[in-house]
Amino acid sequence: MDATITGDSHRSIAGAETAITIRDFDLWYGDFQALKKINLEIPRNRATAFIGPSGCGKSTLLRTFNRMCDFVESVRTEGTIEFDGKDIFQMDANALRVYVGMVFQHPNPFPMSIRENILYGPRRMRRISKSEGDEICERCLTRAALWDEVKDDLDKSGLGLSGGQQQRLCIARALATDPEILLMDEPTSALDPISTSMVEQLMTELAEDHTVVVVTHNMQQATRVADKTAFFYLGELIEEGPTRELFGNPRQQRTQEYLSGRFS
Amino acid sequence: MANLMPKRRLENIGLGVTGFCVALVALVVVTLIFMVAQQGLTTFFVDGLNPIDFFFGQNWIPEQERYGALPMIVGSFAVTLLSTAFALPVAIGSAIFVVEVAPSFGRRVFQPFIELLVGIPSVVYGVLGLYVINALIKAIFGDAAPTGAGILSGSLVLAIMILPTITTLSMDALRAVPNQYREGSYALGCTRWQTTWHVVLKSALPSLMTAVILGMTRAFGETLAVQMVIGGVERSMPMGLLDPASTLTAALTAGLSNAVSGSVYYHALWSLGLILLAMSLIFILIIHLIGRKGAKANG
Numbered sequence: 398m399d400a401t402i403t404g405d406s407h408r409s410i411a412g413a414e415t416a417i418t419i420r421d422f423d424l425w426y427g428d429f430q431a432l433k434k435i436n437l438e439i440p441r442n443r444a445t446a447f448i449g450p451s452g453c454g455k456s457t458l459l460r461t462f463n464r465m466c467d468f469v470e471s472v473r474t475e476g477t478i479e480f481d482g483k484d485i486f487q488m489d490a491n492a493l494r495v496y497v498g499m500v501f502q503h504p505n506p507f508p509m510s511i512r513e514n515i516l517y518g519p520r521r522m523r524r525i526s527k528s529e530g531d532e533i534c535e536r537c538l539t540r541a542a543l544w545d546e547v548k549d550d551l552d553k554s555g556l557g558l559s560g561g562q563q564q565r566l567c568i569a570r571a572l573a574t575d576p577e578i579l580l581m582d583e584p585t586s587a588l589d590p591i592s593t594s595m596v597e598q599l600m601t602e603l604a605e606d607h608t609v610v611v612v613t614h615n616m617q618q619a620t621r622v623a624d625k626t627a628f629f630y631l632g633e634l635i636e637e638g639p640t641r642e643l644f645g646n647p648r649q650q651r652t653q654e655y656l657s658g659r660f661s
Numbered sequence: 662m663a664n665l666m667p668k669r670r671l672e673n674i675g676l677g678v679t680g681f682c683v684a685l686v687a688l689v690v691v692t693l694i695f696m697v698a699q700q701g702l703t704t705f706f707v708d709g710l711n712p713i714d715f716f717f718g719q720n721w722i723p724e725q726e727r728y729g730a731l732p733m734i735v736g737s738f739a740v741t742l743l744s745t746a747f748a749l750p751v752a753i754g755s756a757i758f759v760v761e762v763a764p765s766f767g768r769r770v771f772q773p774f775i776e777l778l779v780g781i782p783s784v785v786y787g788v789l790g791l792y793v794i795n796a797l798i799k800a801i802f803g804d805a806a807p808t809g810a811g812i813l814s815g816s817l818v819l820a821i822m823i824l825p826t827i828t829t830l831s832m833d834a835l836r837a838v839p840n841q842y843r844e845g846s847y848a849l850g851c852t853r854w855q856t857t858w859h860v861v862l863k864s865a866l867p868s869l870m871t872a873v874i875l876g877m878t879r880a881f882g883e884t885l886a887v888q889m890v891i892g893g894v895e896r897s898m899p900m901g902l903l904d905p906a907s908t909l910t911a912a913l914t915a916g917l918s919n920a921v922s923g924s925v926y927y928h929a930l931w932s933l934g935l936i937l938l939a940m941s942l943i944f945i946l947i948i949h950l951i952g953r954k955g956a957k958a959n960g
Contacts (some may be wrong), residue, residue: 463848495850505841508864517859518849567845574849 413440416608422476444604446623453629498571504563506555518574541569561592701935704928721895736906744819756831778825787889790818806903810892827876834868867955884910
């Protein structure tokens, strides 16, 4: 399989500041070590892709960034993860999650109207007036490229939308709390090709003023959207670097083998 | 090809047996409704009792040929509503705790515990009510409740009886809420209580309402335990929660031994049964309406 780089959307990561710093990070589920001594820097306002075979730890690391892993029983960590110099394990998890939005593998709009879905996050933090609510809805839905399709149906259920629309609604919902970081856990694996390309387009646009981290099984997707790519295998970070370099000229043999489809 | 024939015969037998079962159930239900309706309506169409006197009459004194069912109708509704009001907060509260806060404790300890409550025969609740709750009410209210029997005692006993029903069904309702709703809410920075209140309870609402209605159905239909603690006074209207009263079910059971088959009294008892039947049909109708509305809201 030829994973050549097609897009020209790649931006240099050399000049970018670091948004997330991971140092000597280990994570265990009970006795099983899911992440081993991870050292990685995530550039600010760029898109970073985590690739690797199933069970390699890429989703676990992503879910550590907003501490969703806290909900797993018997999880234990060592090492540090810092946002702007602040250790996320010292922060209040709820405050952290306002600042770090997440989009899941399966679109999960709440069983409420489109408007209520968007305003769900902001309303838990403060009172939202009618006009401010309208403004947030329009801004977030426009940003998620969904406004034109739903602007007349804001009071209809979010569950009535198609899968691709639901995922864009979830992106809009995540944007409503003004996060600086957006985590996406295989956001297109449940979508059709057209919806996938719309969401990929969105990721590229959002990465202009958000730090986007996306976990993907799809290597082409990484080459299309990510400025930086990190390859994980069996809980270890094997190789990381600018997407163009990692795909064009992998240094590690495992990376080469994975990219050429010798294992998956 | 040769194998096809026995297979087809099996299909036909299967269709026949299961179809017969359905027909049997339908026959039983239709017969039951027909019989109760026929006997219950005899009171009005043959014996000539005025339906208005029956439904709104405030005295049930068969010796004087007075058949006003209002005291029992009021009694039944009062104990049903009150017991639901007592049981509901506790049931929903504990369901939230064991599903959202301590799921493993819920499954291992609480679930078997609550299932035990469901299995206790109602006469045990009745005895408990008679010796504990009635005595308690008597001790608290003194002369206002000379025997302790009354609507309040009946409601308390019923509340304990329907608590496990509402709790188990509420637990099922909360567990049926997809986990991805909770994840979505947490990922937006919401706390557990915000998530429980705004997402979990909201999306479980139709099923929770079904749980409540089923609890009410049980309260409305319960006979023995209520009969033991409510006082069994049908002759006049209860004027307060501490007054001895009666319910449709209790009056029906109490009257059976006295009524001569074919008499007006006998038919009037059937009419009470007809009211009970109508009420359970209404409860089931409400459950179906909620279910349909819930299905629509959840896409």
